[in-house]
Amino acid sequence: MALTREQLIDAAVGILSEFGLADLSMRRLARELDVQVGALYWHVKSKQELLVEVAAKLLDSVPKPDSPAVNLAPMAIAALLSQLRTALITIPDSAEVMQLAQSMRPDSLDPLGWLLEFLEICGVPESDAPMARHVLVNHLLGSISAQQESLALAAGTEPTAGSDTWGQESFDYGVRVILRGIIAEYPKN
Amino acid sequence: MALTREQLIDAAVGILSEFGLADLSMRRLARELDVQVGALYWHVKSKQELLVEVAAKLLDSVPKPDSPAVNLAPMAIAALLSQLRTALITIPDSAEVMQLAQSMRPDSLDPLGWLLEFLEICGVPESDAPMARHVLVNHLLGSISAQQESLALAAGTEPTAGSDTWGQESFDYGVRVILRGIIAEYPKN
DNA sequence: ACCTGAACACCGTTCAAGT
DNA sequence: ACCTGAACACCGTTCAAGT
Secondary structure (H helix, E strand, O other): OOOOHHHHHHHHHHHHHHHOHHHOOHHHHHHHHOOOHHHHHHHOOOHHHHHHHHHHHHHHOOOOOOOOOHHHHHHHHHHHHHHHHHHHHOOOOHHHHHHHHHHHOHHHHHHHHHHHHHHHHOOOOOOOHHHHHHHHHHHHHHHHHHHHHHHHHOOOOOOOOOOHHHHHHHHHHHHHHHHHHHHHOOOOO | OOOOHHHHHHHHHHHHHHHOHHHOOHHHHHHHOOOOHHHHHHHOOOHHHHHHHHHHHHHHOOOOOOOOOHHHHHHHHHHHHHHHHHHHHOOOOHHHHHHHHHHHOHHHHHHHHHHHHHHHHOOOOOOOHHHHHHHHHHHHHHHHHHHHHHHHHOOOOOOOOOOHHHHHHHHHHHHHHHHHHHHHOOOOO
């Protein structure tokens, strides 16, 4: 039975989740799928294109939520960013993959369209919403990769119980501060 | 005359500045310096270590400034971040290199010690200053890499005059919003 | 102390040729 | 349409041996 583009992407996500980005090579992927390397290039134009698809798949894990009421919008944003964080933090190098995808195709975070929408509910004008989202996403990805490496360094060490606390606290701090700053930017109507 | 670790690092910065991270390989570096690849590994433990040194060198371009007065501290921070941005934006993939260095040795941004200091002048307690800095640095690096790629995509296109405007505006927006949020976090004494 | 030569174990991408 | 086989032009790292 013929290999599918879907299968290819799923296998890539699998290797990433289990072994990290360094092990996610086209050759390794081909081995896993019992095909020759060249076969992959029939389904996918390049490794970069594949990584963009992988990033998209990672974002799918957090589904588009319902629109909140005006006064609840900031808390809804904070909650959903936190959800995204916990989803991505378990996948090695997920932040790097997202950053790569984002820099190769800026519309990679279109799945986060709800973020734009929620920000506008908060009072952010349509023109500024993309910039506000950018700040939040930068913080999300930056926090994740910062913490994933500290987890990697502590891999040899005993797993000091609750070593997530610093990363979590730092992440929450940033979200709170940024949201406050964004809302303060626009005088209440 | 013997090769120096300094020369090695400088050559690396040179290749990065001229051709980008993709061309910065140990073999290319060796060719440029008229030595065999193995020679590099006498001066440097690994490519990663070299990149950390490169990142440090990039940060050196903005020297530690004098401490501002309390009421001017936020503007001083904004001004210096802007200076850092203009210094790094001319160097291809500089943000990626900084992020790599940061994730390999978290004290990579010790050169930005002034940022901690300035934040404390703004009223941020010592315990929170590292988190506040993290948010600002994430925004700085995220903005830079976002814009560098849009420059790379526009490389084939005609250089639409003033195409920096969006990146600049988006960067300034983020700095303003984050600083406002940070300051609002702490009731005035 | 500093470097060469050569190897080891990999990469991403392309493409004629097969089925 | 989908894949193989094989090549091209690279990687980072190690290490005996040279000077």
